[in-house]
Amino acid sequence: MKVFVDQDRCIASGQCVLAAADLFDxxxxxxxxxxxxxxxxxxxxxxxxxxxxxxxxxxxTVEDW
Known part of the structure; x- marks a missing residue:
């Protein structure tokens, strides 16, 4: 799998960190x-x-391989 964050779209809500703190910061x-x-x-x-x-x-975006 490949994980991407579009930093131009991100609004800094922190929901990704709450969901998976070891994958996101x-x-x-x-x-x-x-x-x-x-x-x-x-x-x-x-x-x-x-x-x-x-x-x-x-x-x-998560791309499953």
Whole structure:
């Protein structure tokens, strides 16, 4: 799987961090989301999809391989 955050769309709500803190973080200067592990193991697929589904800006994309 591959996880992406469109930082131009991100509104810094932090929902991704709440859903999967080991996959996402927020920049200190503006709160925009960053991906900590853009190629997480398969057992994290559900967490990545939950984070994407919970993003109010729809800024997270998860590509299943």
């Amino acid at each position: 927020q920049r200190d200067e503006d709160g925009v989301a960053v991906v900590l592990d853009d190629n997480p193991p398969d057992h994290r697929l559900a967490d990545a999809h939950n984070a994407a589904a919970g993003c109010p800006a729809m800024a997270i």
